[in-house]
Amino acid sequence: MFLNVMVTFIGKGLTFFAVTNSLFMKFLFTTLLLCFSSICLSQEVGSIAGSLTDKEANNSPLPFANVLIKNSSKGTTSDFDGLYRIENLEPGTYTVVFSFVGYETIEVPNVTVVAGKVTEINTALGSSAAALDEVIITTVARRDSEVALLLDQKKAVEMKQSIGAQELSRKGVSDASSAVTKTSGIAKQEGSSNIYVRGLDDRYNSTSLNNLPIPSNNSLRKNIDLSIFATDIIEAIDIDKTYVTTNYGDFGGASINIDSKEYTGNGFFEIDLGTGINTNAINTDEFKQHDGPKYLGFSNPKMPNNPLDAYNFTTSWETQSKTPIASSYGLTGGKSFNIGNESKLSFFLHGSFNNNFSYKEGVERGSVSKQAIARKDLTFESYDYTTGTTGIANLTYKVNNNHKISYNGLYINSTSQQHNEYRGVLDIFDQAANGGGYIRRSIFERTQLFVNQLIGTHTLTDQIDVNWGATYNQMRNDMPDRMQNTLRPVDDNNLEVLTLSELSDANNHRYFHELNEDEYAARIAADYKFSKNSEDEYAGKITLGYQVKTKDIHFNASQYNFALPTGKDNPNVVVDPYHLDSFFNQESLDNGNIQGIKTLFGGSFDRPEKYNGTQIINAGYVNFQYQFNKLTLLAGLRGEKITQKIDWLTAVSPMGGEETLDETQILPSLSLKYELNEKNNLRFAASKTYTLPQFIERAKFQYVNVTYPTIGNPDLYSSTNYNVDLRWEFFPKNDELISVTAFGKLIQDPINEFVIASATNDISWANTGDLAKGVGIELEARKNLLKKELDDTRIQKLALGGNISYLYTEQDLDSEKVGKETSYSVRFTDSTSPLTGASDWLINADLSYSHDFSEKSNLLLTLAGNYFSDRFYAIGTNNQGGIYDKAVFSMDFIAKYQINKNLGIGLSAKNLTNPTIERYQDEQDVVVKSYDLGQSFSLSLNYKF
């Protein structure tokens, strides 16, 4: 029935369809059968929680009020903060009774409790009863509410940190990548997908969707670019900075999990529209875009037939002009259907398209020598048009209160169409040595991600739960028809008259690549609870789990270089850099102005460069959890068996080759939680984990990135990480938090990227020292500066939130170790350095004001700021200094106004401070990159039916 989900949104030409493949259908049937035939002895439970306030005391928290479930023995009293929580409620519909001596009693009927979820009810009690419709009930508290997430955090044994849809919306966050940077100790590298957690870069982090793996979209990175996940589909993002054995052990910084949205309720339908501008983009005389890609980002320019025999390229080398006004369109809906008495089918669907225009101009310098001479010294302009199309379908089938199965189908199409122009000195000792050089590079990159997930949770007995998940992911990354031209002055003493650079064939080229990744992963775990305590709760739990993930990647690339005549044969044809179609054509091939079209294999060999990789990880774990009065212990042990294989055939390795890595890892973890009192927790966590090299890093495979060649190092091996965290948490009120975390990391044999000693300054990887260490402290606080109940239903609130991290890192840089352990050599400029990606200080702060005009109308204003101090970017070699990103302070302002129950509008003004983004080479003190991003303003409209 829901095996073939096919939803088509018509309008704006958006088509989204989720396809299940045959293997998955088999899997689904088997699972359904298993599930229907199992005997159900007990039920999976949910809970009700919330906060009570005192109408007679200016709506301060109301402690010691009674909260009862009508017609049952279940109930509790509110704590000092008016907080309450009733656990272990069987899913169903209840009437909740709130009472307090001398106050009127409120009965709230039809409160739905859903397995595994928290229903949040907040109300005020007083001498006169509140009208029922004034009680604020989040009928099904989803994980996206800030209060629900804080309660989760308070209750969990492990140290969790989550950011939900509510907070993301308040802070105007549009994608998962910006989302994680709102949490403590996490920063993003501008202009790349790299996320740093506590100064640990991409390789130390892992990403999952609903606790199932997702592939990376870049062969040089371990993790997918989080910015392709729009917040529309995110219920919450969990950031585990401590390791628990339920996660894959290739960990050092954080495991980031995106929980996609689900819906349970009577149905809703919503339309979102938006538009926006960026000050840099709108102020360009002409927003330049290269030929080929289309507005929606769904068409790939095709590789011509016979690209070598004749000039068969059909796309123009010249740019077109676009109007840089961004827009977004979204449709979201959901509904639940009861089937019989016990079963329920719910769905959530979302489809959206958004685009964005950005423009940067600035300077870029490269190869800065010890004498502070920049070999390459350019100004640049960069025009970038991005699109994102997202479709998600969630189908949840609740078989009965004990069994639930859900399917998530996700399709993302994410594109970037970038046109860059550089002017100046291409090589101070060689090309355009006095300036006048010109490079233009136009890149269209498209990533498509297809995720099919099936997830089940089952309560088999009062004491045994089973949960499982399986996923089949497909990722396809295309870079079709990249174009590059390089021009130089005909005469270095007259910089205005240009000709095409003949120095290297690759100076003028077209390039195509395809990266395909298929990933299968599954997880299954069973919990056995034991040792019931006086409150009828189990004190102990043992979890057994098995996980597997396998992936296959295939990469192939073809480059077509336009070889020009050299020396005396070069006619130095004068060209106009903006009208290159008059040079690159059949006529020039015929008359010899273009000598020929060549591939990277140098001759007329039209075969792609390629590599293939497979990785299989099998993992098993056992966890033991026990609550000794106020102390809860969670100890786990995990074993992983890893196999990585890569083979390649490329121009620089025309005979091909292959590499295999086999490893077994045994990983212990320990978490302790000590409840000092109701408001205070102390937590401790320690673990051992590892960091695996990426396959491309171990393959003796030269990969020519857009700007530099990298070569793998087969002598690279895993590093071992030891992690310790200690945290104190204080929850003054239900929506307030103060926490302080101290952490320490020891990384044995850390892996780093650096320039090896080579004739051409190639980049490679090695275990660069015996030890890296990091210690830090993170402070997190959320505090209401002002909270006033305007009347029974209306609240006015001014809240301050933020986090501050201080980090100290140091690693050994040992040229001798690299020389001894690998076939490469290096001359590190310094004997120690910070970890790449580490800043001493990271600060996030937000001030938000909310004001309810009526029950259905409110205003929310947020000012959010972010600061990081100078951040280490790259290790210096050959007496050149290390490279740092300069400190940046940025600020966003977000306003959201819900006019009535249907219509809401939003306004965001981002990057108000518009800081200069600057990267510099230390010691020589030369700025190697500098630009700003401009300010962005956007307006959005939301209509709920």
Added chain:
Amino acid sequence: MKKFVLSIFAASALIFASCSSDDDKNNDKEPIVEVNPDNFTLTIKDGQHVKLINTLEYNLTGPVIVEEGGKLTIPAGTVIKASGGTSAYIAVAQKAEIFINGEANNPVVMTSASANPAPGDWGGLVVCGQAPTNKGATAQAEVSDLTYGGTNVNDNSGVIKYLRVEYTGAEFNGAKQFNGVSFFGVGNGTKVEYIQSYNGKDDGIEFFGGTVNGKYLVSTGSGDDSIDFADGWAGTGEYWYIKDGAKAGIEGSNNGDDFALTPLTNATLKNISIVGGGSEGGLYIKEGGGKWNASNIYVDGFEVGVHLKGAEDDPQSNQQVANGDITFNNIQFVGVDTKTDYIGDLPENFLQEGTNTGAGNGAELPDWAQGWTK
């Protein structure tokens, strides 16, 4: 002791070359290496010695790599025709040896297999040794991904005599391109004499560090620099005849990352003719320059005779000149517009002009280059 299995060779056009160890003992146990002249690509391993046959024409279709402990001998008159772009090259690893035994009237020729040969049709010859370079204790070569460099000044990679390489310079990308002949950290135990690079797309002949001396070298029609030395090359270059290069006649540098890095390039140059033109001058001193002791240099037909960038762009090279560490005694300029673009007072010993013969006959092809070059 040469044990060619002639019958098989005759029948199938395959050669089974025996491998002879130096003392020619244990011949029976030595591995047989299969060489197919029509599809000449192979890896010569430790203990193997492959000897080509000069009556055959070899079609180089992929890499020929002489690994550590391996040997390759190419007798006079052997012609190797390459097709396959960047994948067609001959590379000699550290601790391997090559013996190119050409003769004055019968050189070894490595050229393009194309009917219409053009610069960049194939890779080139790459030799890696264990002599010092200022790139690092050891380093990776530009092409072929072999390691070079070390501490063995007297390292011996064999003999190259009377070799002509033509239409070399296939490229992988802007940063990686074959030269005609590349010497990476090659030691002075190696004998390098009588080599011509003809119509190479990149540099004709380049020395990346090392201590090897180069005598009787000819570079004609290079698409980039004609002869280049860099990264701490410490050797003597004598009898060089350079003509029709696109950029510098001779380009010499110290180290691009740190212009003052040691060991400094230390070049002794004598008896050299550089015949224009070329856009970067007759001689181009750059990236710190190092030490040059040049005599009997003949420069003909350039806008700039001795080129170096200003002190702002290349402070170290300017300093080396000012210190008297770079001297030309003597040098003759013919048809040169600007003798040098060095700014400032010319140090006394920098350019001592005189009349000389250069490589032998001034601008004309010297006698020693007759008969085997083109």
